[in-house]
Amino acid sequence: MLSRDEDILKAAEDWRKNGRGVALATVVETWGSAPRPVGSNLVIDEEGNFLGSVSGGCVEGAVVTEAIDVIESGKPKMLEFGVADETAWNVGLSCGGTIRVYVEKVT
Amino acid sequence: MNLDILKTLNEERSARRAAIVVTDVASGAQRLVKAADVANDPLKDALNKRLRMGKSGMEETPEGRVFMTVHVPPARLVITGAVHISQSLAPMGQLLGYDVTIVDPRTAFASIERFPDVKVIAEWPDVALPPLGIDRYTAFVALTHDPKIDDPALLHALSHDCFYIGALGSKKTHGRRVARLKDKGLTDADIARIHAPIGLDINAISPAEIAVAIIGQITDRLHASEETA
Numbered sequence: 001m002l003s004r005d006e007d008i009l010k011a012a013e014d015w016r017k018n019g020r021g022v023a024l025a026t027v028v029e030t031w032g033s034a035p036r037p038v039g040s041n042l043v044i045d046e047e048g049n050f051l052g053s054v055s056g057g058c059v060e061g062a063v064v065t066e067a068i069d070v071i072e073s074g075k076p077k078m079l080e081f082g083v084a085d086e087t088a089w090n091v092g093l094s095c096g097g098t099i100r101v102y103v104e105k106v107t
Numbered sequence: 108m109n110l111d112i113l114k115t116l117n118e119e120r121s122a123r124r125a126a127i128v129v130t131d132v133a134s135g136a137q138r139l140v141k142a143a144d145v146a147n148d149p150l151k152d153a154l155n156k157r158l159r160m161g162k163s164g165m166e167e168t169p170e171g172r173v174f175m176t177v178h179v180p181p182a183r184l185v186i187t188g189a190v191h192i193s194q195s196l197a198p199m200g201q202l203l204g205y206d207v208t209i210v211d212p213r214t215a216f217a218s219i220e221r222f223p224d225v226k227v228i229a230e231w232p233d234v235a236l237p238p239l240g241i242d243r244y245t246a247f248v249a250l251t252h253d254p255k256i257d258d259p260a261l262l263h264a265l266s267h268d269c270f271y272i273g274a275l276g277s278k279k280t281h282g283r284r285v286a287r288l289k290d291k292g293l294t295d296a297d298i299a300r301i302h303a304p305i306g307l308d309i310n311a312i313s314p315a316e317i318a319v320a321i322i323g324q325i326t327d328r329l330h331a332s333e334e335t336a
Contacts (some may be wrong), residue, residue: 009120013113024108028132028174029165039163039176076135102132102174106108 008052012043012106021046022106023067027054032097046071054101067103076104112139123180123240127154130174180244181206187260188250189216195318197225210235232260246271246325265297271328273305
């Protein structure tokens with residue numbers, strides 16, 4: 001309810017209107033201690049520029065990479081991140097939680 | 108997300124109207140439900156619950172497993188009185204994420220020097236408040252001690268369903284206020300919605316401490332209204 005975030009959704013709209021390929025990532029589920037609440041958004045363009053956050057910095061890099069795929073394919077993806085992942089040392093959540101992130105193209 | 112949905116969503120958000128995006132995460136199918144249309148929606152029970160809580164989340168529905176992204180307007184704090192307490196309360200409110208507005212027709216009080224980073228409107232409440240679009244996502248605090256300013260503002264806040272309403276003043280001062288407001292036609296139920304004496308009971312003395320007591324009480328009501336509303 002409280003938000004002084006940059007206006008991520010407005011940016012998504014503006015970027016798309018300017019002809020950029022755009023994807024929107026949304027935290028849809030969290031377990032345990034998660035850095036950003038369900039509903040948090042990250043907007044990504046085809047060149048990897050992004051605004052917002054889904055984890056406070058832990059997994060944004062991986063989400064951006066996947067988002068560029070989604071922009072190309074047009075197919076939404078569900079991503080999951082947690083410390084149990086084999087990639088934990090690279091893109092795990094240091095806080096010990098697990099998050100699920102839905103990534104969709106803005107068409 | 109379809110650009111038309113995104114555009115409509117942004118229009119609703121900028122007009123401070125709540126809306127929910129319903130996404131079938133298996134198929135990617137998506138639609139936008141404006142707050143005004145929830146009552147006619149097949150998923151109205153789940154949508155209403157989410158809207159009241161202001162929380163996004165997964166829902167098991169007859170349509171399948173859907174994610175509901177809830178967009179409610181950012182909370183605001185509207186204060187009458189560009190007074191000493193407000194000088195602490197306004198930055199505290201901003202720190203907590205509130206969009207803060209101070210209303211005080213007394214131009215000597217409502218100076219930019221005293222409130223460098225806050226929106227201050229040097230007008231009477233009957234002029235200043237209606238354009239603000241005060242709503243259930245707004246906390247209202249009356250701090251002037253002046254009935255000519257606080258009373259009309261309180262009436263406005265009560266009739267616009269603010270999630271928190273507080274008024275500065277001792278029990279005696281509040282007693283006189285209650286008598287005046289009842290003369291204006293307010294019921295006991297209306298009066299009971301005003302927190303007065305204002306703030307949590309933390310033995311606050313200085314203006315900054317009183318601001319802490321007030322912001323603490325607003326925080327309490329904000330989350331209580333999400334759970335029980």
